[in-house]
Amino acid sequence: MKSNSKSNWIKNVLQPTIKRRIERKPDFDNRSGIKLETVYDHTDATQSNLGYPGEYPYTRGLQPNMYRGKVWTMRQYAGLASAEESNERYKFLLNSGQSGLSVAFDLPTQTGYDSDHPLALGEIGRAGVPISSLADMEVLFKEIPLNKVTTSMTINSTASILLAMYIALAKKQNIPLDQIGGTVQNDILKEYIARGTYIFPPTPSMRLVTDLFQYCAEQVPKWNTISISGYHMREAGATAVQELAFTFSNAVEYVQSAINAGLDVDSFAPRLSFFFVAQSDLFEEVSKFRAARRMWANIMRNHFKAKNPRSWMCRFHTQTAGVTLTAQQPDNNVVRSTLQGLSAILGGTQSLHVNSRDEALSLPTPESAELSLRTQQILAHETRITDTVDPLGGSYYIENLTDQIELKANSYIDQIKDMGGALGAIQQGFQIKEIHDSAYKLQQDVENNHETVVGVNAFQTTDPTIIPIQRIDPDQTKNQLKRLAKVKSERNPDEVEKRLHALRMAASSTQNIMPFMIDAVENYVTVGEISDALRSVFGEQKEFSPF
Amino acid sequence: MGETIIKVLVAKPGLDGHDRGAKIVARSLREAGMDVIYTGIRQTPDMIVSAAIDEDVDVIGLSILSGAHLELFKQILDSLSEQNRDDILIVAGGIIPEEDRIMLKEMGVAHIFGPGTPTKEIALFIKNACNNLKN
Numbered sequence: 001m002k003s004n005s006k007s008n009w010i011k012n013v014l015q016p017t018i019k020r021r022i023e024r025k026p027d028f029d030n031r032s033g034i035k036l037e038t039v040y041d042h043t044d045a046t047q048s049n050l051g052y053p054g055e056y057p058y059t060r061g062l063q064p065n066m067y068r069g070k071v072w073t074m075r076q077y078a079g080l081a082s083a084e085e086s087n088e089r090y091k092f093l094l095n096s097g098q099s100g101l102s103v104a105f106d107l108p109t110q111t112g113y114d115s116d117h118p119l120a121l122g123e124i125g126r127a128g129v130p131i132s133s134l135a136d137m138e139v140l141f142k143e144i145p146l147n148k149v150t151t152s153m154t155i156n157s158t159a160s161i162l163l164a165m166y167i168a169l170a171k172k173q174n175i176p177l178d179q180i181g182g183t184v185q186n187d188i189l190k191e192y193i194a195r196g197t198y199i200f201p202p203t204p205s206m207r208l209v210t211d212l213f214q215y216c217a218e219q220v221p222k223w224n225t226i227s228i229s230g231y232h233m234r235e236a237g238a239t240a241v242q243e244l245a246f247t248f249s250n251a252v253e254y255v256q257s258a259i260n261a262g263l264d265v266d267s268f269a270p271r272l273s274f275f276f277v278a279q280s281d282l283f284e285e286v287s288k289f290r291a292a293r294r295m296w297a298n299i300m301r302n303h304f305k306a307k308n309p310r311s312w313m314c315r316f317h318t319q320t321a322g323v324t325l326t327a328q329q330p331d332n333n334v335v336r337s338t339l340q341g342l343s344a345i346l347g348g349t350q351s352l353h354v355n356s357r358d359e360a361l362s363l364p365t366p367e368s369a370e371l372s373l374r375t376q377q378i379l380a381h382e383t384r385i386t387d388t389v390d391p392l393g394g395s396y397y398i399e400n401l402t403d404q405i406e407l408k409a410n411s412y413i414d415q416i417k418d419m420g421g422a423l424g425a426i427q428q429g430f431q432i433k434e435i436h437d438s439a440y441k442l443q444q445d446v447e448n449n450h451e452t453v454v455g456v457n458a459f460q461t462t463d464p465t466i467i468p469i470q471r472i473d474p475d476q477t478k479n480q481l482k483r484l485a486k487v488k489s490e491r492n493p494d495e496v497e498k499r500l501h502a503l504r505m506a507a508s509s510t511q512n513i514m515p516f517m518i519d520a521v522e523n524y525v526t527v528g529e530i531s532d533a534l535r536s537v538f539g540e541q542k543e544f545s546p547f
Numbered sequence: 548m549g550e551t552i553i554k555v556l557v558a559k560p561g562l563d564g565h566d567r568g569a570k571i572v573a574r575s576l577r578e579a580g581m582d583v584i585y586t587g588i589r590q591t592p593d594m595i596v597s598a599a600i601d602e603d604v605d606v607i608g609l610s611i612l613s614g615a616h617l618e619l620f621k622q623i624l625d626s627l628s629e630q631n632r633d634d635i636l637i638v639a640g641g642i643i644p645e646e647d648r649i650m651l652k653e654m655g656v657a658h659i660f661g662p663g664t665p666t667k668e669i670a671l672f673i674k675n676a677c678n679n680l681k682n
Binding site for chain 1: 591
């Protein structure tokens with residue numbers, strides 16, 4: 001007999017089954033606290049205004065034909081111990097069919113110290129490439145014409161310095177600034193919340209962000225001026241709902257502060273971009289990406305009254321989840337990352353990085369980095385998931401989950417608004433605490449076997465797997481220090497001081513700081529020197545709400 | 548006489564801001580009955596050593612994911628032994644390759660807890676090691 005409604009089916013068919021045989025878990029809540037039902041039907045999918053891809057609110061995708069036109073940009077994040085070695089890797093990746101560059105900088109570069117600073121000890125070239133002066137940047141992009149690639153740079157508190165170097169390099173290559181394209185992460189708010197590479201207090205930091213917005217709107221129109229990132233907050237422990245809520249409340253803070261600085265919303269909003277993670281809960285992630293597009297379209301159109309449809313579009317990069325990689329049975333990570341990449345594509349990402357199997361142990365070897373690119377190419381060219389747009393759209397489950405994620409994230413955003421916006425909430429330690437609580441809860445669930453991690457708390461093997469490790473050659477560090485010493489000795493100290501003085505003056509005024517940055521880096525003033533000049537004017541930020 | 552409470556400094560040397568693990572370990576050791584101080588991120592070896600001595604801790608737990616462990620841990624251990632505080636138990640966690648673990652142990656790190664280690668295991672190790680030191 002066929003049930004005529006879900007409630008009848010539950011009563012007559014489902015309940016007797018569950019009574020006979022108990023289910024695997026007492027409840028099926030996902031990590032965001034959304035209760036999952038046994039099955040969904042048309043009564044659960046309430047979104048009557050689903051629409052079509054390429055149209056507001058873009059739930060189904062930003063372009064009308066998505067990957068039928070062109071597949072996503074395969075952008076593998078890489079930065080090796082030195083500018084020379086990274087340059088080789090970039091050229092190899094470009095020749096292997098990668099479509100864009102993504103530069104990882106080492107931590108001294110990210111926190112405003114030159115390679116010769118005492119705090120750089122042990123850190124030079126570890127997390128990425130060390131860049132202290134334009135001379136390093138010239139080596140990094142040697143034989144790579146900047147109008148032929150797009151370059152994403154993961155750089156935040158020193159974003160304007162590194163962008164100034166990229167601009168200086170384009171000028172040296174005689175490439176007009178309207179022909180260079182790329183992204184700086186430039187998302188300082190999430191650094192206070194999760195990633196930790198802030199230097200200055202929030203107010204001057206926000207000013208650096210908006211100065212960069214304004215300069216690019218006028219001079220570098222194809223540059224993505226920010227990549228507002230949920231990735232790192234999620235890696236720190238946030239749930240999918242928290243990822244969207246905290247990312248969009250940060251985004252609202254940036255847009256508002258640019259408007260307050262006198263910019264017209266449509267002059268900069270089309271260049272805002274986003275960065276999300278793809279974790280392992282496949283359907284939740286697909287729904288999250290769809291909800292993200294709809295939420296941003298509503299925020300920009302209805303709250304900020306942007307008129308240009310490009311201002312409504314949530315363009316995003318996705319990276320698979322570093323935290324899900326295990327040191328145990330590392331080959332399993334290839335499978336995890338592939339499935340996570342799949343969710344990003346089903347969710348309509350604009351670009352993708354697939355992590356490598358060895359990253360719970362060290363930086364990836366060239367072989368495992370190549371395997372990540374091949375993973376993307378197999379997804380793009382062999383699976384046919386690219387041949388139709390939003391293939392999961394209309395699924396009762398996906399539509400219900402998309403709605404619920406949007407609803408829950410919006411109520412978080414309202415809560416943050418009541419705390420004085422993202423910055424107010426940061427100052428009260430709100431996001432940090434919420435994220436830590438989620439992380440702690442997951443850790444307990446893994447330890448109590450309520451969550452299964454293959455190879456870690458289930459299906460373990462006893463033999464430790466030794467896999468080849470990417471090592472840093474100490475000579476690379478010596479070369480970097482040698483080049484920096486040479487740059488510093490060959491400069492005219494008066495010229496350097498003149499630029500630093502101009503920078504300090506600009507920093508104390510309301511002038512846009514970018515032209516002063518460019519002038520400084522063109523004269524080989526270093527990242528550390530510029531950062532110190534700004535520290536002397538802006539001061540330094542201490543950690544918010546230490547645990 | 549009641550059991551003395553173990554005092555632990557959880558510290559993040561170096562410039563990396565990945566503090567998820569450090570905070571989880573700090574909280575779980577606290578819940579296991581220890582007295583835990585968490586330094587926050589971006590601590591220099593000097594800052595960590597003076598905090599450990601000022602607070603008179605029994606244990607320092609170092610968390611690092613940037614790859615700078617060999618250089619920074621060496622400074623911390625050297626400085627502790629210069630100040631005759633070799634008695635402080637050092638444990639560590641983070642992204643630390645297998646081969647480096649051997650070197651770190653030779654340097655004087657009692658144990659390195661890799662990714663995926665249950666927090667209960669860390670607490671148990673510290674309790675046993677502290678008991679052994681006292682006996």
